[in-house]
Each structure stands twice: as structure tokens, then as C-alpha cells.
Amino acid sequence: MSRASKTTLAATSIFTAGMIYFVHWSQEADKAAMHAGVERDEEKQRIKRERQADFEMQKRLEQEYRKIQNVPEGQNIDGQGS
Structure with a gap:
């Protein structure tokens, strides 16, 4: 094999390995x-369930x-009507 062929093979192999690593890393980050x-x-x-339970x-x-206190339905806590 010529020197150019070996260089091309090495470069494409490194590029392919880098792409595989990048895709794997990207998928892990997304996950x-x-x-x-x-x-x-x-x-x-x-939190929503807790707040709903507190409200109920x-x-x-x-x-x-x-x-217990016999408060009319239309009366507010401060004693004034609606």
C-alpha cells in the first residue's frame, strides 16, 4: 500500500471512530x-398533588x-357580607 493510501485509511478510521464516539456521547447527553x-x-x-390535598x-x-360556628354562607371571615 502506498503512503497516501495508508494516510487516507488512517484519517478515515480516526474520523469514523470520532463520529461514533460523538454520536454515542450525544445520545447519552440527550438521555x-x-x-x-x-x-x-x-x-x-x-407538588401539585400536595397543594390539592392541602386545599381539600x-x-x-x-x-x-x-x-360549629353557625356562620352564614355569604359572610366572609372578617365579618362583612359578600
């Missing part, structure tokens, strides 16, 4: 970013307190 996005979404959903608990407590 990690996607996983982080899923974790963020799950955390947002968990507050609603039940308000209904319970209204029964």
Missing part, C-alpha cells in the same frame, strides 16, 4: 437531559368550622 426533564415533571406533579383539607376544615 440524561430527558431523564432530568422527567424528574422535574414528576416533582411538579408531586382546608375546604373540609372550613365546612366543619362553619357548622
Whole structure:
């Protein structure tokens, strides 16, 4: 094989190995970013569920307190009407 052929073969081999490494690295980075996005979404959903549970608990407590205190339905907490 001539020197030019060997050089061309070496250059294309190095280029091919570099491309394979880059594609592999890129896929791993995309996978990690996607996983982080899923974790963020799950955390947002968990917070939303907690807030909804708190809201429902507050609603039940308000209904319970209204029964105990006999507060008319249209009256606000500060004692003024709607």
C-alpha cells in the first residue's frame, strides 16, 4: 500500500471512530437531559398533588368550622357580607 493510501485509511478510521464516539456521547447527553426533564415533571406533579390535598383539607376544615360556628354562607371571615 502506498503512503497516501495508508494516510487516507488512517484519517478515515480516526474520523469514523470520532463520529461514533460523538454520536454515542450525544445520545447519552440527550438521555440524561430527558431523564432530568422527567424528574422535574414528576416533582411538579408531586407538588401539585400536595397543594390539592392541602386545599381539600382546608375546604373540609372550613365546612366543619362553619357548622360549629353557625356562620352564614355569604359572610366572609372578617365579618362583612359578600
